Amino acid sequence: NAGVTQTPKFQVLKTGQSMTLQCAQDMNHNSMYWYRQDPGMGLRLIYYSASEGTTDKGEVPNGYNVSRLNKREFSLRLESAAPSQTSVYFCASSEARHRTDTQYFGPGTRLTVL
Amino acid sequence: QKEVEQDPGPLSVPEGAIVSLNCTYSNSAFQYFMWYRQYSRKGPELLMYTYSSGNKEDGRFTAQVDKSSKYISLFIRDSQPSDSATYLCAMSALSGAGSYQLTFGKGTKLSVIP
Numbered sequence: 006n007a008g009v010t011q012t013p014k015f016q017v018l019k020t021g022q023s024m025t026l027q028c029a030q031d032m033n034h035n036s037m038y039w040y041r042q043d044p045g046m047g048l049r050l051i052y053y054s055a056s057e058g059t060t061d062k063g064e065v066p067n068g069y070n071v072s073r074l075n076k077r078e079f080s081l082r083l084e085s086a087a088p089s090q091t092s093v094y095f096c097a098s099s100e101a102r103h104r105t106d107t108q109y110f111g112p113g114t115r116l117t118v119l
Numbered sequence: 120q121k122e123v124e125q126d127p128g129p130l131s132v133p134e135g136a137i138v139s140l141n142c143t144y145s146n147s148a149f150q151y152f153m154w155y156r157q158y159s160r161k162g163p164e165l166l167m168y169t170y171s172s173g174n175k176e177d178g179r180f181t182a183q184v185d186k187s188s189k190y191i192s193l194f195i196r197d198s199q200p201s202d203s204a205t206y207l208c209a210m211s212a213l214s215g216a217g218s219y220q221l222t223f224g225k226g227t228k229l230s231v232i233p
Contacts, residue, residue, distance in 0.1 A: 009162075045127065045225065046225065047125075047207065047223050047224060047225035047226055048163070048207065048223040048226075049223075050220070050221075053220070055214070061214075095162055095163070097162075099219075106219060107153075107165045107168070108165075108221055109165075110162030110163050110164065111162055112161060112162050113160075113161070113162050
């Protein structure tokens with residue numbers, strides 16, 4: 006039982022390049038989330054998927070797209086990377102059926118855009 | 120005003136001290152209150168949760184919620200160097216998509232000095 010896994014762990018991009026961050030969970034959770042974490046800004050929600058087949062914007066969705074490929078996998082795509090997207094990206098999952106449900110986080114992807 | 124306010128610190132205390140970490144919030148819709156712990160270069164992990172006003176204890180940790188003042192606290196007794204981490208408060212409310220969403224504080228970085 007690996008929990009939430011993310012690939013890659015590190016990535017360096019040049020401005021304008023594209024890439025996809027992958028996330029998978031093996032806990033049979035309904036909901037999945039993408040956050041970014043920046044110094045002094047805390048964790049901010051980019052996109053979430055309340056259930057398979059649905060996605061919704063979070064607090065900071067501009068410049069990103071997501072795909073809920075199936076119940077296990079939720080990917081985040083940067084179509085044209087910008088230096089402002091340099092951050093640590095975390096994927097999380099939860100049952101999200103009850104207010105007491107916990108979000109479980111992956112280890113993060115450290116992205117640098119030059 | 121941000122929905123959740125948390126002093127980022129850093130906070131440095133000697134081993135054995137009592138630590139008090141705090142968050143305030145403005146959204147009365149928040150129903151469920153959590154503390155996450157994040158070690159350096161790791162994803163956040165749930166430490167404690169509570170959903171009613173009052174205190175909840177778990178070993179050396181006590182979570183306190185005062186809904187009338189919109190104020191939550193985490194107390195750490197007999198602090199240890201292994202408690203050195205960033206502590207994030209988080210609060211949940213029902214989203215328009217019918218799932219519970221978390222709003223995080225910015226996190227307080229704690230160092231416990233041997």
